[in-house]
Amino acid sequence: MSDDVNKSRRGALRVLVTGGVVGCGALAIPTVRFLVAPAMGGGGAGRWVKTLPFDALNEGEPKRVALIADHHDAWTLEKQVELGAAWLERRGTQVVAWSTVCPHLGCAVDRSPTGPGFYCPCHDSYFDREGGRLNGPSPRGLDTLAVRIEDGFVHVEFQRFRQGTPAKEPVG
Amino acid sequence: MGWLRDIGAFVEERTSLGTATALFLDTRSPSGAWLSRLLASAIAACVAVLALTGVVLMMAYSPSPQSAWASVHYIEFVLAHGWILRGLHFWAAQALFVLAALAILHGALVAAYRAPRELGWWLTLVVLGLTLAEMITGGLLPWDQRGWWGRVVEANIIGMAPVVGGWIGRMISGGAELGALGLARAYTAHVVLLPLPLVLALWGQRAMARRYGWAPGADSKSAPHIRLLGTSALVGAIVICALFAVTGWARHAPLEAPADPMSDYPARPEWFLMTLYRLRKYFHGSMEFWGTTTLPGVAAGYFVLLPWIERRLSRVVAILGALAIFGGAGALGVLAFRHDAADAQYVKSHAKWEKQAAAAIEIAKAGVPPEGALVMERRDPELRGRDLFERQCAACHVLGDLGDPKKASASRLDGWGTAAWIDAMMHDPDAPEFFGRGPYAEQMPSVDTPPKKPLPPGDVWVAMVKNVGERKAVSLFLAAEGDEPFDPPQAPLAPKVRADAEKIVSERCTTCHLYKGDGDDEGSGLAPELSRYGSLEWTRMQIADPSSPAVYRSKALDPKMKKHMPRFDKDLSASDIDILARYVHKHGRTSSL
Numbered sequence: 225m226s227d228d229v230n231k232s233r234r235g236a237l238r239v240l241v242t243g244g245v246v247g248c249g250a251l252a253i254p255t256v257r258f259l260v261a262p263a264m265g266g267g268g269a270g271r272w273v274k275t276l277p278f279d280a281l282n283e284g285e286p287k288r289v290a291l292i293a294d295h296h297d298a299w300t301l302e303k304q305v306e307l308g309a310a311w312l313e314r315r316g317t318q319v320v321a322w323s324t325v326c327p328h329l330g331c332a333v334d335r336s337p338t339g340p341g342f343y344c345p346c347h348d349s350y351f352d353r354e355g356g357r358l359n360g361p362s363p364r365g366l367d368t369l370a371v372r373i374e375d376g377f378v379h380v381e382f383q384r385f386r387q388g389t390p391a392k393e394p395v396g
Numbered sequence: 397m398g399w400l401r402d403i404g405a406f407v408e409e410r411t412s413l414g415t416a417t418a419l420f421l422d423t424r425s426p427s428g429a430w431l432s433r434l435l436a437s438a439i440a441a442c443v444a445v446l447a448l449t450g451v452v453l454m455m456a457y458s459p460s461p462q463s464a465w466a467s468v469h470y471i472e473f474v475l476a477h478g479w480i481l482r483g484l485h486f487w488a489a490q491a492l493f494v495l496a497a498l499a500i501l502h503g504a505l506v507a508a509y510r511a512p513r514e515l516g517w518w519l520t521l522v523v524l525g526l527t528l529a530e531m532i533t534g535g536l537l538p539w540d541q542r543g544w545w546g547r548v549v550e551a552n553i554i555g556m557a558p559v560v561g562g563w564i565g566r567m568i569s570g571g572a573e574l575g576a577l578g579l580a581r582a583y584t585a586h587v588v589l590l591p592l593p594l595v596l597a598l599w600g601q602r603a604m605a606r607r608y609g610w611a612p613g614a615d616s617k618s619a620p621h622i623r624l625l626g627t628s629a630l631v632g633a634i635v636i637c638a639l640f641a642v643t644g645w646a647r648h649a650p651l652e653a654p655a656d657p658m659s660d661y662p663a664r665p666e667w668f669l670m671t672l673y674r675l676r677k678y679f680h681g682s683m684e685f686w687g688t689t690t691l692p693g694v695a696a697g698y699f700v701l702l703p704w705i706e707r708r709l710s711r712v713v714a715i716l717g718a719l720a721i722f723g724g725a726g727a728l729g730v731l732a733f734r735h736d737a738a739d740a741q742y743v744k745s746h747a748k749w750e751k752q753a754a755a756a757i758e759i760a761k762a763g764v765p766p767e768g769a770l771v772m773e774r775r776d777p778e779l780r781g782r783d784l785f786e787r788q789c790a791a792c793h794v795l796g797d798l799g800d801p802k803k804a805s806a807s808r809l810d811g812w813g814t815a816a817w818i819d820a821m822m823h824d825p826d827a828p829e830f831f832g833r834g835p836y837a838e839q840m841p842s843v844d845t846p847p848k849k850p851l852p853p854g855d856v857w858v859a860m861v862k863n864v865g866e867r868k869a870v871s872l873f874l875a876a877e878g879d880e881p882f883d884p885p886q887a888p889l890a891p892k893v894r895a896d897a898e899k900i901v902s903e904r905c906t907t908c909h910l911y912k913g914d915g916d917d918e919g920s921g922l923a924p925e926l927s928r929y930g931s932l933e934w935t936r937m938q939i940a941d942p943s944s945p946a947v948y949r950s951k952a953l954d955p956k957m958k959k960h961m962p963r964f965d966k967d968l969s970a971s972d973i974d975i976l977a978r979y980v981h982k983h984g985r986t987s988s989l
Contacts, residue, residue, distance in 0.1 A: 262577050263566035280966040287967075288787070290658065297461065297575035306658045329552040331545065332660045337741050345662035345745060346549065347676060361680045384572065388556035388684065395562070395572055 262298075270370070270383030270394070273307070278376050281314035286335070288324065291382045310369055310380050311342070321369040321380050322355045328362040330387050342366060363390045422625035423606045429506060432610035433624065434631055435499045439523070440598060441632035442492040445639060447595075449485040450587065457537065459583040461576050462768035464539035465654040469760045469769070472651055483643030486650075489531055491639065493668055496524040497722075500699060504718035506611040507711065509702040513611075516604030519597045521699055526594040528668070533586040535666055539579065541749060544655030545663035547582075548574055556685040573657075653752040654769035662745045664736070671725045674732035695721045755779055781979025784972055788964060792834070795983055805834040805959050812984030813878045813930035815886065819871035820989060822861075829989060835957035839922060840908075843867060860904045866896075870905075873897035878930025883985060901926055910949070921951040930984075935977035940965040 273291045281287060290306045309324040309332075322342070326333050331346035341358065342351040349360030356365040370381035386393040408414045425433070456475060458467040471478040499520055503509060509517035532550070536543040551574065555565035570577025643649075665673050672688055679687025698705070698717055706714040736742050756773055764772050773779050782798070790799035792806035801808070808829040811817035825840040826832040841847055843860040844867060851857055861867040872889050879886065889897075906915025908923035916923065924947050928934045937944050941963040942952035952960060964973060 260567070262571045263563055277966050282962075297573070298570070298577050300462070300576060309658060329549045331549065331663050332658075334660050345660065345742065346545075346664075361676060361684055363680075363684070386555065386562060387552040 270381035271307075272372075272379050273382045275310075275312070275378045275380055278314070278319070278373055278378055281312055281319060281378070283314050283316075286311045286313040286322075289378075289380075291380060293382070307382055308384075310382075311366075312371075312378060312380070317373075319371045319373065319378050321371045321378075322366040323369055323383070323385070325367070325384065326362060326387075327364045327367055327385065327392075328360075328388060333366060363388060364392060367392055420602075421628070422623050423602070424621040425606055425609065425624055429508070429609065429611035431502055432499070432506065432508060432605075433627065435495055435502060436602065436605070436610070437624075437628040437631035438635050439492060439495050439499065440602075440628070441635040442488045442495065442639075443595065443598060444632070445484055445488040445636060446492065447591065449481045449488070450591075452481055453485060454587060459537065459579050461539055461579060461655075462766065463764075464537060464579060465651075465769040466760060466764035468538040468540075468651060469757060469764070472648060473757065473761060479648055480640075480643060483646060483649045484639050487639050487642045487646070489527075489534065491635070493524075493527050493531060496520075496527045500524060501718060501722050503611070504699065504702060505715060507706065507714070508611040509699075510612050510706065511703060513604060513608050514703050516601050516608070516610075517703070518700065519601040519604070521696070522597045523594065523601070525696075526590055526597065530586060530590050530594065531666060531668070533582040533590065536579065536582045537586065538651055539655045540652035540753075541655055541659070541661045542650070542652045542664070542666075544574065544657070545661050546665050547578070549663050549665070553685075553688070557689070558685075561685075651753065651757065653749060653756045654773060656770055656773075660745070661749060662742055667729075670732040671728040674728040674735070695725070752779070777975050777978055780972070781975045784968070784976045785979055788968070788976070789980075792959065792961075794829075795980065796987060801829075806961065807831060807834070808989065809980060809984050811988040813875060813981065814985055814988065815868070815871040815875040817984075817989060818874050819868060822867060822871065835960050843870075861900065866900060869893045869897040870900055873901065874926060874929055877926065877928055878934065878981075880932055880981070910945075913945075916949075921949050924948045930981070932974075932977055932981055935981050936973055939968075939973050939976055939980075940970075 271293060273293045275289050275291065276287075288309055289312050291308045291310060292304055293307050295302045295305045295307055311322045311324060311333075313320050322333075324333050325331075326344040326346065326349060328344060328347055328349050331344050333342050333344050333351070335341075336343040336350060339350070339352075341353045342355065343349065344360070344362065347361050349362035350358040351362070351366050352358050354365075355368065357363075367383075367385045369383060372379050384395050386395050404414065453471060456467060456471050456478065458464060468482075471482055473479070503517060503520055508520075532547075536547045547569070551565040551569045554568065555561045557564065566572060568578065568581065569575070570579075570581050664670070672692060675688050675691060676684060698721060702714055702718075705717070736746075752773075755776075755778070756769065759772060759776050759779070760769060765775070785793075785795060786798050789795070792804060793799050793809050794801050794804045795809040795812075807821075820827070821830045822843045823845065824830070824842055826837055826842075831837050831840065844864075846857045861870065869889075872887060873894055875886055876889055876894075901909075902911045902914075905911065905926060907917050908920050909915055910923075910925040910927075912927045913925070924938075925934070925945070934947060938947040938961070942948040942961045943950055943963065948961070951957070953963065954960065964976075968976070
């Protein structure tokens with residue numbers, strides 16, 4: 225066989241292989257985007273959720289209140305379900321709200337069985353009555369949520385924060 | 397049967413399939429290292445059982461948050477022999493993990509890592525890693541409390557890693573929150589992405605062993621060779637028998653209550669991760685991520701580097717290091733379990749969720765609504781009622797196992813609405829189980845016992861009932877006031893007795909109480925309406941607003957009555973109040989003090 229034929233065969237092969245690689249690369253683009261898309265979107269704004277009437281809260285008595293709104297999960301839309309919860313406490317004409325999500329690793333924070341504050345049953349993080357860190361592994365105190373009172377109802381800004389970091393960074 | 401042999405010969409002649417299979421299965425391998433061979437055979441048997449049962453389970457499993465728990469429940473409790481298949485799958489996985497870990501420990505002790513076997517040794521480590529990943533992804537599939545909360549915590553632990561942590565956590569969860577995509581991802585990993593490399597790793601390990609023997613000492617060409625098929629088949633048979641025995645003994649592989657992101661579940665990881673769980677106790681704050689990833693990383697790295705560690709240091713160091721890592725991991729795991737067993741709060745919470753799981757499993761046998769098992773739980777009056785009572789009432793009241801009798805400041809509701817409860821309360825209203833420890837103490841006088849405090853001069857104490865017979869008649873009458881058509885019938889009341897009792901109530905009790913809207917001659921505004929006392933409507937009203945004239949009336953919410961019963965109509969929906977009233981009505985009447 226002549227060198228020319230060999231050369232042209234080699235050239236054709238090169239084109240084919242390059243085409244294959246480019247084709248595979250093209251396939252990778254939608255695949256990667258498809259897989260990565262749900263993980264995108266870092267910091268996001270919270271959602272304002274209407275909760276109880278202001279009078280339903282008692283001075284000095286934190287109350288666990290469900291935050292109810294529409295919930296999207298991929299292709300499902302659930303109308304008016306519990307998105308999360310918050311501890312609400314009346315302070316005069318104001319209301320303080322703490323997220324029930326433990327800043328450590330995300331378990332649900334409850335009233336402390338031993339003291340006046342809060343605690344997380346997963347890794348025994350304790351918080352004082354103001355949500356401040358007492359002891360245990362939590363890197364920061366309970367996350368406060370923004371509150372406003374409108375028409376006699378307490379509105380809470382539902383918001384998740386990154387877990388396990390000393391700084392309070394919004395996510396979701 | 398000659399034709400079968402003909403077909404076999406036809407295929408063999410064209411493919412050599414039979415010879416290849418025989419070569420693979422019935423390998424002639426250098427003898428020695430018998431424990432390594434047994435472990436390898438047992439591991440292969442477990443993987444075979446997992447693959448077979450796994451494929452069968454896939455035919456009934458549905459990976460979506462709405463249906464995952466329901467489909468696993470269906471497999472476990474409804475489908476014929478589903479519990480056996482799921483049990484075998486579950487126990488084979490536990491066995492595989494233990495065997496894969498033992499294979500590493502044994503390999504480290506007999507120096508199976510030594511050249512030229514490094515590749516086979518690393519594959520042993522890969523098998524354990526993939527097994528771990530299989531168990532973690534598989535644990536999420538039932539979408540129950542343990543699986544869900546375990547994954548949330550694990551994703552958050554990964555999220556603590558600097559820079560890419562948050563992104564990897566979201567890749568695993570399929571978004572900022574663990575939901576439908578996270579489940580689909582775990583499922584795909586569990587049934588396709590992880591099993592393929594696991595089988596490849598086992599195959600590669602076996603190929604390496606055929607070439608070099610499993611461990612030093614049996615590697616020379618002159619060493620006697622043995623055929624493997626016989627022992628492999630025997631070990632496989634023993635493993636399968638053992639798995640059947642354990643499955644039969646355990647009856648049901650674990651299935652907890654459906655995943656509930658709103659619950660106060662005390663999350664714990666799978667048992668084989670309790671070591672890491674315990675490790676977190678020693679590293680707080682910014683050290684936490686490094687402490688709990690670096691130490692396990694160093695341990696894994698130690699095993700990877702064993703071939704060099706032995707060459708550079710010594711065999712003794714290699715063995716001691718391996719023993720220390722296994723011993724340390726085991727000890728931490730034991731510590732974690734002992735800590736939980738001694739933690740009263742955890743034990744109580746754990747028992748509560750076991751009860752919830754048992755209840756959900758029972759209800760689901762009648763079918764799960766398409767919205768999912770969580771909605772099923774929320775709609776069930778019994779579970780919802782219990783949940784509401786625990787959250788809203790149990791801080792002051794006691795009913796059954798809910799509430800703390802030592803801390804209760806309001807009346808005990810066991811037996812509430814029965815004649816026995818009313819009778820005991822009328823005799824001694826300030827007993828600790830009635831009003832004695834709450835704001836209503838000393839508000840109601842006993843109907844037949846003189847007060848301990850001296851009366852104001854000029855007042856003469858008169859018993860409201862002449863004798864025990866009258867007291868009992870009034871109790872029976874009031875108990876009947878609360879009866880609903882669906883209640884179990886109480887002792888029948890003779891018309892004469894009923895008329896007399898009604899006369900006592902409407903004439904004497906109405907000094908303070910109302911009866912059919914009349915009474916309260918002294919204008920106390922506190923003693924409750926007695927007609928329909930304890931009925932569903934009365935109970936609903938009392939929960940919604942105790943200051944309503946049909947129940948405890950205007951003074952009931954007086955701020956001076958510290959810790960008085962609050963009104964719930966602002967916190968709870970009408971349907972929740974109804975569920976709660978039904979719960980209290982039913983459980984009061986079907987129990988006793």
